[in-house]
Amino acid sequence: MATAKPILYNAWISSCSHRVRIALNLKGVDYEYRSVNPLTDPDYEKINPIKYIPALVDGDIVISDSLAISLYLEDKYPAHPLLPKDLKRKALNLQIANIVCSSIQPLQGYAVIGLHKGNMSSDQSLQIVQHYIDKGFRAIEKLLDGCESKYATGDDVQLSDVFLEPQIHAGINRFQIDMSKYPILARLHDAYMEIPAFQAALPKNQPDAPSS
Amino acid sequence: MAEMEGTAKAGRPRLYSYWRSSCSHRARIALNFKGVEYEYKAVNLLKGEQSDPEFLKLNPMKFVPALVDDDAVIGDSYAIALYLEDKYPSPPLLPQDPKKKALNHQIANIVSSGIQPLHNLTVLRFIDQKIGAGESVSWTQQQIERGFTAIENLIQLKGCAGKYATGDEVQLADVFLAPQIFAAIERTKIDMSNYPALARLHDEYMGHPAFQAALPDRQLDAPSST
Numbered sequence: 001m002a003t004a005k006p007i008l009y010n011a012w013i014s015s016c017s018h019r020v021r022i023a024l025n026l027k028g029v030d031y032e033y034r035s036v037n038p039l040t041d042p043d044y045e046k047i048n049p050i051k052y053i054p055a056l057v058d059g060d061i062v063i064s065d066s067l068a069i070s071l072y073l074e075d076k077y078p079a080h081p082l083l084p085k086d087l088k089r090k091a092l093n094l095q096i097a098n099i100v101c102s103s104i105q106p107l108q109g110y111a112v113i114g115l116h117k118g119n120m121s122s123d124q125s126l127q128i129v130q131h132y133i134d135k136g137f138r139a140i141e142k143l144l145d146g147c148e149s150k151y152a153t154g155d156d157v158q159l160s161d162v163f164l165e166p167q168i169h170a171g172i173n174r175f176q177i178d179m180s181k182y183p184i185l186a187r188l189h190d191a192y193m194e195i196p197a198f199q200a201a202l203p204k205n206q207p208d209a210p211s212s
Numbered sequence: 213m214a215e216m217e218g219t220a221k222a223g224r225p226r227l228y229s230y231w232r233s234s235c236s237h238r239a240r241i242a243l244n245f246k247g248v249e250y251e252y253k254a255v256n257l258l259k260g261e262q263s264d265p266e267f268l269k270l271n272p273m274k275f276v277p278a279l280v281d282d283d284a285v286i287g288d289s290y291a292i293a294l295y296l297e298d299k300y301p302s303p304p305l306l307p308q309d310p311k312k313k314a315l316n317h318q319i320a321n322i323v324s325s326g327i328q329p330l331h332n333l334t335v336l337r338f339i340d341q342k343i344g345a346g347e348s349v350s351w352t353q354q355q356i357e358r359g360f361t362a363i364e365n366l367i368q369l370k371g372c373a374g375k376y377a378t379g380d381e382v383q384l385a386d387v388f389l390a391p392q393i394f395a396a397i398e399r400t401k402i403d404m405s406n407y408p409a410l411a412r413l414h415d416e417y418m419g420h421p422a423f424q425a426a427l428p429d430r431q432l433d434a435p436s437s438t
Binding site: 143 | 221268271272273274279283284286287288290291292294295298299309311313317318320321324325326328329330335338342343362364365369424
C-alpha cells in the first residue's frame with residue numbers, strides 16, 4: 001500500500017507557510033497542497049484544533065508551527081540537511097530563524113490583522129511592520145557581517161535561508177522595504193531566486209494565488 | 213546588584229540575563245536543569261544596558277539572554293536551549309519520539325513566537341507610544357489568553373501530559389512554559405482557572421529545584437525585598 005503524501009494546510013500569502021514550502025521542496029518531499037483560511041473554514045478546527053497555519057499532516061502526526069514543522073522534517077527527511085553539525089553555525093541558523101519567526105513576523109502579523117480589523121490606520125500598520133522588519137534586518141546584517149559564503153551561513157542553503165527568504169519577499173512585495181539598506185540580505189535574496197525550490201515556493205506560484 | 217566585571221572561570225559559560233526577563237528565565241532553567249555551572253552577567257534593561265556597545269556586539273537585537281561559551285556567542289533563548297541540548301546531552305530536553313518532540317517544539321514556539329514577543333518591553337513601549345497610552349495592559353492580557361487557550365487545548369488534545377507538559381520528565385516545552393506562566397500569574401494577574409493544565413504545571417515547576425533557582429527574584433540583579 002502506498003504511503004499517503006504529507007498534506008500541508010497553508011495559504012499562498014502566509015509567510016510562515018512559505019518557509020515550510022521551501023523546506024519541503026529542498027528536501028524533495030512530494031506533498032499535497034491544501035489551501036485553508038483558518039478564520040473562515042469551519043472544518044479546519046477538526047484537523048488542527050489550535051487553528052494555526054501552516055499545519056503538516058504526515059500519517060497520524062499533525063504539527064503546526066513553521067519551526068516545529070521544519071525541525072520535524074529535518075529528522076524525518078534527512079536529504080538536504082538544514083542544520084549544520086557545527087554547534088556555532090547551528091546556533092546561528094536557529095538565532096536567525098528565531099529573529100524572523102519571533103521578532104519580526106509576529107509583529108507584522110499583528111499589524112496586518114489590526115489594519116484588517118480596522119483597529120489601526122494603514123499608516124500605523126505599515127509603520128509598525130517597517131519598524132520591526134528594519135530592526136530585525138539590521139541585526140541580521142550585523143550577525144552576518146563579513147559573510148562571503150554563497151548563502152547566509154555557508155555554501156549550502158540552511159535553516160536561516162529558509163526563514164529569511166519569505167521575510168525578505170514579504171518586505172519587498174508587501175511592505176515597501178528598501179533592500180539597498182541591507183546589502184547582505186539583498187544579495188542573499190538574489191541568490192535564493194536562482195534556486196528552483198525557492199521559486200516553486202513563491203506565493204504567486206501557489207494554486208490558491210489570485211491569477212494576475 | 214549587578215555582578216562585577218571579571219574573567220570568567222575557565223570552562224564556565226557566561227549568561228547575560230535580566231532578572232525579570234522571561235527569555236532569560238528560560239535559559240536559566242535549561243542551564244540549571246542540565247547541571248551547567250555558569251557565570252551570571254546582569255544586563256539592566258530598564259537602564260538601557262542592552263544598548264551598550266559591548267552588549268550590542270554580543271546581540272545586535274539588543275535582547276537578553278545571550279550565552280557566551282568559549283567562542284560561541286548565542287543571542288536567542290531557543291538557539292541557546294538547543295545548543296545546550298547538543299553540548300550537554302544529559303539530562304535531555306527533547307524526547308526521541310517524533311510526535312512528542314514535535315509537540316515540545318510546538319508548545320515552545322507558541323510561547324516564543326505567539327505570546328512573549330507580542331508583550332515584551334520594547335513592544336509594550338512602542339504600543340503605548342504609537343497606538344495609545346495604557347493600550348499595552350489589555351493587549352498583554354489578550355495575547356496571553358489567546359496563547360494559553362491554544363496550549364491548553366493542545367495539551368488536552370494530545371493527551372501526553374504527565375507530571376510535566378509532555379510526560380513525566382521535564383522537557384523543552386516546560387522550559388518555555390514555566391517563565392510564561394510565572395509572568396502571567398505574577399505580573400499580568402491572569403485568571404488561571406481557565407487553564408487547569410497550565411495551573412497544575414505551574415505548581416509542579418514551583419516545586420522543582422532547577423526551576424526554583426531560575427526564578428526572577430532569586431537572581432543576582434533582583435532588587436532586594438524591602
